[in-house]
Amino acid sequence: MEILGMPLQAASGQLVLGLMNGCFYAVLSLGLSLIFGLLNVINFTHGAFFMLGALFAWMGTNYFGFDYWLMLVIAPLSVGAVGVAVERSMLRRLYKLDHLYGLLLTLGVTLIFEGLSRSVYGVSGMSYAAPDSLARAVDLGFMMLPAYRAWVVVASLAVCGTAWWAIERTQLGALLRAATENPRLVAAFGVDVPRMVSLSYGFGVAIAAFAGVLAAPVMQVSPLMGQSVIITVFAIVVIGGMGSIAGSVLTSLALGVLESLTKLFYPEASATVVFAVMALVLLVRPAGLFGQSK
Amino acid sequence: MHNRFAFVVGLAVLAAAPWLGAYPAFMMKLMCFALFATSLNLLLGYVGLLSFGHAAFFGVAAYVAGNALRDHGVPPEGALLLGAVVGAALGLVMGLLAIRRKGIYFAMATLALAQMIYFFCVQAPFTGGEDGMQGVPRGRLFGVLPLDDDLTLYYVVLAIGAMAFAFIGRVIDSPFGRILGALKENEARTVSLGYDVDRFKLLAFVISAACAGLAGAMKTLVLGFATLSDVHWTMSGTVILMTLLGGLGTRLGPALGAVIVVGLETRLAAFGTWLAEFTRIAWFQGLGESVGIVTGVMFVACVLLFRRGIVGEIAQWLGRRERTRARLSGHMMQSDAS
Numbered sequence: 098m099e100i101l102g103m104p105l106q107a108a109s110g111q112l113v114l115g116l117m118n119g120c121f122y123a124v125l126s127l128g129l130s131l132i133f134g135l136l137n138v139i140n141f142t143h144g145a146f147f148m149l150g151a152l153f154a155w156m157g158t159n160y161f162g163f164d165y166w167l168m169l170v171i172a173p174l175s176v177g178a179v180g181v182a183v184e185r186s187m188l189r190r191l192y193k194l195d196h197l198y199g200l201l202l203t204l205g206v207t208l209i210f211e212g213l214s215r216s217v218y219g220v221s222g223m224s225y226a227a228p229d230s231l232a233r234a235v236d237l238g239f240m241m242l243p244a245y246r247a248w249v250v251v252a253s254l255a256v257c258g259t260a261w262w263a264i265e266r267t268q269l270g271a272l273l274r275a276a277t278e279n280p281r282l283v284a285a286f287g288v289d290v291p292r293m294v295s296l297s298y299g300f301g302v303a304i305a306a307f308a309g310v311l312a313a314p315v316m317q318v319s320p321l322m323g324q325s326v327i328i329t330v331f332a333i334v335v336i337g338g339m340g341s342i343a344g345s346v347l348t349s350l351a352l353g354v355l356e357s358l359t360k361l362f363y364p365e366a367s368a369t370v371v372f373a374v375m376a377l378v379l380l381v382r383p384a385g386l387f388g389q390s391k
Numbered sequence: 392m393h394n395r396f397a398f399v400v401g402l403a404v405l406a407a408a409p410w411l412g413a414y415p416a417f418m419m420k421l422m423c424f425a426l427f428a429t430s431l432n433l434l435l436g437y438v439g440l441l442s443f444g445h446a447a448f449f450g451v452a453a454y455v456a457g458n459a460l461r462d463h464g465v466p467p468e469g470a471l472l473l474g475a476v477v478g479a480a481l482g483l484v485m486g487l488l489a490i491r492r493k494g495i496y497f498a499m500a501t502l503a504l505a506q507m508i509y510f511f512c513v514q515a516p517f518t519g520g521e522d523g524m525q526g527v528p529r530g531r532l533f534g535v536l537p538l539d540d541d542l543t544l545y546y547v548v549l550a551i552g553a554m555a556f557a558f559i560g561r562v563i564d565s566p567f568g569r570i571l572g573a574l575k576e577n578e579a580r581t582v583s584l585g586y587d588v589d590r591f592k593l594l595a596f597v598i599s600a601a602c603a604g605l606a607g608a609m610k611t612l613v614l615g616f617a618t619l620s621d622v623h624w625t626m627s628g629t630v631i632l633m634t635l636l637g638g639l640g641t642r643l644g645p646a647l648g649a650v651i652v653v654g655l656e657t658r659l660a661a662f663g664t665w666l667a668e669f670t671r672i673a674w675f676q677g678l679g680e681s682v683g684i685v686t687g688v689m690f691v692a693c694v695l696l697f698r699r700g701i702v703g704e705i706a707q708w709l710g711r712r713e714r715t716r717a718r719l720s721g722h723m724m725q726s727d728a729s
Contacts, residue, residue, distance in 0.1 A: 139495050187695060196495040197441050198694050201635065204628055205690025212684030216677055325506075328624065332503035335496055365514060372507035376488050379500060383491035 109240040111361045112354060117246050117315065119353020120253035121147075123346040124308040125330045127257055128301035130339035131264070134277045135297050138188060138199030144327025145210040146302040149176050150309025151318045152214055155225050165228040165310075172310045177303030184298040189291070207323075214320035222317020249311045254346075256304055261342045273297065332375040337387050344387030394560070394642045401643070405549055415545040416613070417657070422552045423610040424653050428633035428645035430602030433559050435631070436640030437568065438595050439575035441498040443627050444485060444505030448478040448600040449607035450622025451508060454518050456608030457527040457617045462517075467530045467538060471551065471608045478604015479597050481508070486596035490589055502624060509622045523618030527611055538612075548609060555602055560642060562598060571595055625683075632686060635693045638700025647702060652689075656682055 125143055132140045153172035157163040163171065183206060191198050226232070227245045234241040264270040276283040276290050284290045309323075316322055330349075337348030352371050360367035378386065405422075409415050427449055434440045452474035459465035459473050489500040512518045519525070529538035538544045562568050574581040574588050581588055611617045620626060629652060637648025655662075663678025678685070697704050 139499065187691065190695060194698075197498070198698065200441070200495065200498060201631065201690055202694040205687040205694065208628070208683045208687030208690065212681050212687060215683065216674070216681050328502060328506045331499040332506075335492065335500050335503060368510040368513075369507045372503050375500065375503055376507075379488045379491050
């Protein structure tokens with residue numbers, strides 16, 4: 098069977114690959130929007146935290162013999178702790194200033210994290226094995242589906258779904274949304290807003306690290322792995338806007354799939370297609386697909 | 392007045408520098424980056440627009456100028472002009488797209504568009520990909536003056552750099568520059584005064600991109616090569632750091648920032664060796680490889696400790712001292728009267 102001249106096996110394989118990349122983008126853009134909403138900071142360090150997640154997983158397994166599942170818990174927690182420390186020591190001083198300074202500070206922090214990891218691990222990628230239970234393929238009849246890719250999609254969507262539920266449907270989420278609108282008023286009701294902000298930042302970067310651990314077996318673990326991902330996620334955020342969770346998840350998935358289908362049909366453009374879509378969106382719908390202009 | 396005086400003094404010092412023992416080649420590199428940072432400052436310091444994609448103008452112009460010089464026999468003045476034109480054209484396209492979004496989205500959009508151009512440069516055959524474009528000849532200026540001698544080229548670069556620097560200063564002082572200042576302070580009010588702010592932003596963006604392109608083309612002429620690192624986003628980050636470190640919205644700050652950052656990058660390895668001997672911590676040995684860490688630390692320090700930058704903080708300090716003196720002399724006059 099063929100689709101547009103491509104064997105179905107290759108096309109559907111590429112589709113799953115794209116969906117998986119889209120899931121990484123989704124988790125990252127979700128954290129980015131959450132942080133921007135509450136802290137008014139565009140967190141450039143998000144890519145570095147994604148990288149740290151993968152690197153921590155690699156370190157935990159290679160130095161301490163912890164398995165993948167344990168690192169899937171430990172790495173996000175430790176990265177989250179690093180995030181809280183960054184927020185408390187540095188970002189906190191910038192909330193009243195122009196957005197620009199938040200972006201530049203987080204850029205500096207990114208360069209430090211990447212530089213430090215680079216001085217220890219170099220720039221060549223290290224491989225990280227998927228757990229044995231997922232290192233096989235399921236025969237779906239029309240294609241062989243690698244179990245690990247399916248797991249990545251399921252786990253990422255579960256994280257996005259849980260985050261959506263927590264923000265839109267719980268008491269805590271209501272407070273969070275209120276603090277996004279008017280932090281002083283929420284503080285007047287006796288809520289410890291600064292702590293909430295710290296923890297939200299920690300949560301946002303922890304899920305980035307979670308995505309990093311998920312990515313470790315499918316990408317090469319390297320100190321530079323976060324760089325290109327974060328810039329693509331920026332483009333996705335410009336395309337989708339940061340207003341709605343569902344919107345940004347949907348945009349991420351669509352662009353992940355588009356990117357990988359381009360790889361199949363016109364490989365030369367696969368690196369640039371997301372940016373081209375962004376240019377197009379800026380041209381026809383400057384406010385972004387789901388965004389209010391702000 | 393202060394500025395014009397500083398400009399003339401700076402020019403005189405630069406003209407004398409090769410005779411005082413400065414390496415012309417290194418000084419020329421500094422001047423190229425000083426112009427690059429000054430061009431970004433026009434946008435970031437005077438319009439308040441954070442372009443995170445200036446490496447695209449710099450890098451593409453560097454490639455185009457190199458290609459023109461090496462493969463098409465274009466004379467150096469033509470290559471420099473071409474660099475500025477390419478920068479302006481690219482700036483027009485990127486500006487038209489990015490200016491449609493405001494604030495932080497603008498920065499993200501410029502970064503993403505520049506990344507697209509980076510990937511284009513990785514794949515385009517004429518850039519030489521990972522190897523870069525090597526062995527660009529300097530040629531003869533106006534077909535007469537051979538530029539192979541560093542000292543000759545030094546004065547040419549100094550003249551062009553000074554003209555571009557003066558041009559940017561003139562733009563800032565012009566009525567057009569005043570309107571840019573107004574829209575930086577209060578965009579809504581500028582709109583209500585009847586100005587089409589998007590067109591002003593776009594024009595500023597194009598001028599800035601043209602100057603960045605000129606800087607890139609000049610860099611190729613001086614160093615004889617253009618590489619992917621010229622177009623990479625870290626170059627955009629570096630030039631933002633130069634501007635921030637020297638002082639956003641100050642005339643001389645970005646040039647000073649460029650001198651510090653380029654100087655530090657060049658001397659870092661030697662400094663690391665010295666630190667390693669001094670502290671006996673072997674890790675410092677590799678400091679030359681870790682430019683990123685040092686750049687990052689400078690970013691964090693600038694943003695947290697001195698947001699006005701070096702020149703900005705000095706100007707602030709001088710201003711405060713002047714005010715105090717004025718107040719004191721005012722007191723004295725009052726006590727004389729009573």
